[in-house]
Amino acid sequence: MSQDACFSLRDASFAYHRDKNALERVTADFVRGEFHALIGPNGAGKSTLLGLLSGRLAPTAGEVFFRGKPVADWPRREFARQVAVVPQREESLFDFTVREVVLMGRFPFQRGPFALETASDHEVVQQALEETDLVGLADRPIGSLSGGERQRSLVARALAQEPSVLLLDEPNSALDPRHQHSILDLMRRLNRDLGRTILFVTHDLSLAGAFSRFTWVLNSGRVVHQGPTESIIESDLLSRVYQTGIAVERRGDGAVLVGLLP
Template sequence: MNLLTVENLEAGYDSRPVVSNLNLTLEGGEFLSVCGPNGSGKSTLVKAIQGLVPFIKGKILIDGQNLFQMKAAQIATKLAYVPQVFEPVFDFTVEETVAMARYHRQANRFSHLSDLDKQAVEEAMGIVLVYKLKHKKLNELSGGERQRVLIARALAQDTPILLLDEPSSHLDLNFQLQIYQLLKRLQEEKGKAILVAEHNLNLVIPYSSRLIFLKDGRVEAEGKPASLLTEELIKRIFQVDVELRENRSTRLPEISLIHTDTKKELQEKESLSKR
């Protein structure tokens, strides 16, 4: 069953939509990556799904319920979100930050964390390996650690759907890999449906059940990574020449950029071979 259904979505920040005529579905336990060039509408789409942009038209069903008829606290039980940028102003600790994911589940506004809440918070911090940092303040953490804290907060929210906006941005190669391995684990072990907006194609290919390419706010292509990716498609979407190779470890396509000089060489080789 579809956990998320988006039909004829138009969304943006004023009356001119950033994404338009957009349809997508997300099934339980699916890993869907939304890719596309800068400005194609990836982040707007992720925000629109949660009702976070001021201009939205169309139909968004979350677990069968109409998003526009749901209260914020109801949406928070279905969707958890990891934003691209998070600059804390006040010095909350890691534990306090993760615990905020449980506020909407507490019996009343004056009650403190229940045993179940505490367990969820500790488990979430344990999964993303930030438990030892729980008394540290967010401003004392590195970018990678902070990103993991945000994922822990999303996990503690205990929702069937996880939405992430460019989770690898600002992270080095090691952390990028760690974050995606963690997301894959959550998909496989916890059955989470994951939707990621990501510009780094090579990073998402091995982990995605399905890819969606956006261009100018519309879906340009959709499918499984192994069958969908072609050099022509990448050229059409990103306006860049690439070479598709097989990744040695995953046996899946991997994108290699063709630099201008290399391109000339290849063309020369081709013309020589034709002669």
């Protein structure tokens, strides 16, 4: 196990059904302080892998470690102080305002079940609202918002945890182009300036190419490629993985354009 690893998996498998593994004997070390992208076709196991890392799922075989200790052995409150998760969606929050949802990110730091939020908690929440462009929506019920606005609220909640690791499951899926860029640029700044570890699942290969520094490719429940992003987001490799012609263009401004060949 690498001493630089934030998360490590050793022969980790997971099955939703007895006759088929969604993940098959995955061994991997996710380096601490890196910006990781997880890509691959539908059903490749990307969200399942994120579920194992977050502790939401337990491996049916093998082991998953966070900082050298099995994820299952971490006290949940202590783990939540270190690791924040942005799911694709969360349907149980519709009665809460955006501010209340973001304030939930401070729960791991409260001293007891009936402790009141501190002035510091509210400062952290306000900063998270500002960073995700939600100040004007803070007092709206989250159920009244668009899908993209709800997604930004979940990102803000994760930021309010002040974690060392952020796990994001398709954070750009419901966002318009401006907010896709702003959220991932925020993640890049957290990684670059504060050393936060970022792992995000995405189907947008252009965004993976432009923002991540290390990319993992999953297919049929296995990690089939891994490496620096510039060595992964390239035409031949992607065309083989996705079984269709894919073109990659890198621009001088750092943008990466990925599209289907005619």
